[in-house]
Amino acid sequence: MSQTPNTMGRAPCCDKANVKRGPWSPEEDAILKGYIHSHGTDGNWISLPQKAGLKRCGKSCRLRWLNYLRPGIKLGGFTEEEDSIICSLFSSIGSRWAVIASKLPGRTDNDVKNYWNTRLKKKLLAGGWIPATGNTTTANIINPSPNPSYPDLSTASTLPHQIHLEPNFFCPSSSLPSLTDVSDSASSVAGANTDLSSWTTEESYSGLSIDNLLDLDFGIMYKILSNGSFGFS
DNA sequence: AAAAAAATCAACCGCTGCACG
DNA sequence: ACGTGCAGCGGTTGATTTTTT
Numbered sequence: 362m363s364q365t366p367n368t369m370g371r372a373p374c375c376d377k378a379n380v381k382r383g384p385w386s387p388e389e390d391a392i393l394k395g396y397i398h399s400h401g402t403d404g405n406w407i408s409l410p411q412k413a414g415l416k417r418c419g420k421s422c423r424l425r426w427l428n429y430l431r432p433g434i435k436l437g438g439f440t441e442e443e444d445s446i447i448c449s450l451f452s453s454i455g456s457r458w459a460v461i462a463s464k465l466p467g468r469t470d471n472d473v474k475n476y477w478n479t480r481l482k483k484k485l486l487a488g489g490w491i492p493a494t495g496n497t498t499t500a501n502i503i504n505p506s507p508n509p510s511y512p513d514l515s516t517a518s519t520l521p522h523q524i525h526l527e528p529n530f531f532c533p534s535s536s537l538p539s540l541t542d543v544s545d546s547a548s549s550v551a552g553a554n555t556d557l558s559s560w561t562t563e564e565s566y567s568g569l570s571i572d573n574l575l576d577l578d579f580g581i582m583y584k585i586l587s588n589g590s591f592g593f594s
Numbered sequence: 595a596a597a598a599a600a601a602t603c604a605a606c607c608g609c610t611g612c613a614c615g
Numbered sequence: 616a617c618g619t620g621c622a623g624c625g626g627t628t629g630a631t632t633t634t635t636t
């Protein structure tokens with residue numbers, strides 16, 4: 362076969378004809394683990410498989426390491442607390458799985474995404490928290506069916522003046538971070554009230570844009586969760 | 595017990611944004 | 616300023632396992 366360099370478009374990340382695909386064997390896992398433990402990734406996944414002696418694509422190695430082999434990975438079922446955090450963050454930021462996973466120690470974006478798509482979504486559907494038809498959007502999970510008074514924010518360009526908090530939100534707060542952490546993260550959000558002692562059940566976010574809302578860190582989410590369910594008024 | 599259907603989840607694909615020359 | 620190569624990410628696929636009929 363001739364080896365004409367491909368000058369049109371991006372070159373493939375690896376030679377697909379010469380890399381193994383499909384499930385990883387325990388032997389491959391051991392090789393990858395051993396190599397990374399002794400050499401690290403060197404910030405270059407593309408060259409890693411060759412150096413480690415693996416017939417795998419660099420992307421595949423990266424995925425395997427990040428999702429299954431790296432230390433601290435938490436396997437097994439999700440707890441009620443984790444369910445709650447996923448639901449609440451999804452309602453706030455949508456399908457940003459990497460961001461959501463970063464709030465769940467030991468969980469990966471792939472894990473959270475699979476869990477949401479296969480089980481949690483059904484759980485919420487069954488409970489009437491999201492509509493049975495149409496897409497699951499930030500707006501319609503924030504405004505679960507028992508609270509029809511909240512406006513549809515899916516196309517909004519600015520935030521309403523207040524986030525209105527209600528009791529009896531289904532999310533428990535037992536696994537959330539300390540108030541010290543909350544204060545630190547809240548202080549990075551322009552316009553946010555960082556005086557935690559002054560927070561009441563109705564916290565004003567007047568002037569914040571939708572982008573600001575997406576930037577709200579877990580601290581403010583904590584405040585919202587610890588006070589009850591929320592919608593917008 | 596066997597077949598079919600449904601559920602699960604590991605892995606791949608392709609796009610995006612960033613860093614760097 | 617621009618092009619290139621990369622890691623990171625979300626969407627999707629498909630093999631495997633579990634449940635139902």
